[in-house]
Amino acid sequence: MSLTNVSASFQEKFPEATEFWNLKSLYLELAKQKLNSTGRETELTPVEKACLRGLLCGYSPKEIAAVVNWTCGAISVELTKGLYRYVEALTERESNTLKTWRNIPKWLEAAGYKTPAPRQDWGEAPDVSAFYGRTEELNTLKQCIRQKGCRLVALLGMGGIGKTSLAAKLVKDIQDDFDFIVWRSLRHAPPLKQMLASLIPLLSNQQPCSVLEDTNLLISQFIECLRVRRCLVVFDDIEMLMRSCDRAGHYREEYESYSDLMRQLSQQPHQSCLLFNSWEKPLEMELLENKTCCACSLKLDGLPFKAARQILEAHNLSGSEPEWYRLITIYRGNPLALNIAATTIKEFFHGSISEFFSLNTLIISEPLKAILFEHLSRLDGSERQVMCYLATHHQPVSLNQLRNYFNLKEFAPLNSASQLINVLQSLERRSIIEKIANTSEMAFTLQPSVMKVTKEYCNV
Template sequence: MNLKELLKVADKIVFAQTGQHLDDLEEAVLRGTLQHETYKQIAKDFDCSESNVRNTGSKLWQIFSEELGEDISKSNFRSAMERLQNSILFNFAQNVSGSLNICGESRHPPDIPDPISLQENLSNFKSFETPHQDLSEMPDLGGFYGRIYELETLKTWIIKEQCRLIAITGISGIGKTALGVQLVQQIKDEFEFVIWCNFDPSRTLAEFQTNLISFFSQSQQRDLSVSVPKALTLIKYLQQYRCLVVLDNIHNLFRSGDLAGKYQPQYEDYQTFFKQIKELSHQSCLLLMGWEQPRIVTEVKSKNSVIHSLQLTGLNLKAAQEILNDYGLTKIDKIETIVKRYQGNPLWLKSIANVLEELGESATKVLLNDPLFLPEEVKESLSQQCDRLSELEKQVMSLLVAENHPVSLVKLLENSKIISADLLNALQSLFRRSLIEKQENYYIILPIIKQYIASLNDL
């Protein structure tokens, strides 16, 4: 059924329950829902408050739930309506279509079954989809700080633009998983299926796909009178249903000791899988998070692409202050200096907050006089990421550590024996790993990374 037909059937269901046709706002809510719009977008398009739209939607879902004997919500409304074409209710709607005045001039359609008899006829109808969520692997991280812009950007890409493949990347501790958790909590009801997977280094693509297919197929509740089809391929599920699949720690797919984004031999078939997600038409979204991302993501720069990448940077001063406040450090001196030193990285700030909480805020003065204090937790997180670097990247990092100011590509070439092609590839890889920054035509290593590497050289 097309949009017009879906709305027509929905109007008949509401009329059968309430004796009233859909008003303009109700139709706008249903139309926006069928087009995968958020309540906020519907409210903007209709020029009314979001709360009014939510209240109207809530009343409509209650009407459909009571009339059909199923839990109907914003996320599963479209799939439920589409399945009506083979149901008793759809046949009823077609039979009475000639006697109902769709334009709303008549409020008394003849011979419409009462809700009780309609409910009895639908008592065995089980083909409606309800939202299915497997978030057992999604961590509970507690407080969430800042990232309002990043959240809105991701929601726009996923809900409004319906992007198929999105990567969240950034240095260790920057808050990729925390952002992903917050995002899923806010948009999960927009999907029929939601699953969070932490990438297991022992999990092959075949095992990953089998687990997803098992989740999709076992979650379905179908009418016993309708034959159950054989298990679909994964892409068929993503095409037939609106699914959100989150894959965390994606960097485990890639080789250690090589440039960023190069697959380990046993995971090279993931490259074909990601290409399939990008190129084949479907209504689902695969969200990837990790220190590195597939090159198919980094190669796409078009604003209108179905693929997007979000590289996280540090928190702003206000969000960083909230972290310290949560540790009881409300009157800490030179907060701006501390946040700048540790680049607004949530993990690094929490590590510093732990030190100050245990040793007292008087330790702040000592901490600020230190060239750059590195708590053990910070060293461990940096070690995990820096140990993955290729020998070529390590050479370039050493060159950057030796510089006290941002350095140009020309000077890097002059100061090293690395050929230009290798140097460019190494710089690109380090930038993708969020270990260096580019300021116009100059490159700089992050201070805390510089201190960490310098400490290794002193061993």
């Protein structure tokens, strides 16, 4: 291949960088730094320009090498001896201070070379003006997205635990890191074709897509949008795509293409992130988290005492310190359950936690009961058997106790240890049981509110 053809070949790589970066100015300024470094007046080479565009689009050196058909070692030498040093000089940093290639777009954006037009479509995202706690979880998620560059992030936990609010707070906090914010609720279970056909024109300023397009083609077009722009896409309520009466994490047959989307989003190079919320953990996340550093999940537990108390205090309740603690413990710091309980206490007990406890019974509101019944209705037969047994025991039940019980009952699906463990793992993925690990033997139990509703559900 002639030098002219080689140059033209490199010029064709990573063209999407032209949309958001002032490349003409960058080429000129970096060429000046090259002159200062080498003493020779010259432009950036075609490969240097291609590497720069690739880095600006979120490609790693290894991914750039694959695109330009060079070895990783050759690209690494080009970057280490040249482009990295020029960028350090241009951004007035000491030589050899660049720790990761991901700093290149950050430094150049801070220096004013990026020209994005931020766009946002918040869909049904909730208002988070009143937000309590979750500092540690927010920091963990920010680290996943900012430092680790995760392309797929899952927020998991039972209904009412605050996944949607935390996601909205996170997006508000990091929105300036992205060119485009899109929030979509999956409450009505849209088919993937329909979802992508609406998102692709939004992210690319193209004509509407046809839902008649091949699903794989739509996925490819969507990922290309995520390469061109740095997008943060949120899918809320993914559990609506999951099967009922089956183990946790399985998509309904007509929604299995969402699993393909998740897999490709985590494995293909792009500069964006898909964040999703779910009651249960999709099975592909188990595999993707182990295979790649570009996927991560966070399971939400209840709020700690201080943040949970802030929710209750906002309702102007009165009570002693032990009563506050008891109320928060009963509902396990679940924000929805606490808000509903606080409303009930205010309306029927004059805001007195003491009067509420004088009834000596656990009150489960209809909205909370509906959520818990929805959780329980998704269980398969073996999961129901385990839940009904746990609901009759106020103390944690060990694995051996469970094995002995189901062996005596001769309930075939739970006769072996492996079958029982699979069921317990599925219930854990649903965030509906509590695992107690601080005993001599692993044990399992239910939250008080889950226990009461499960008793009613199982008629025990």
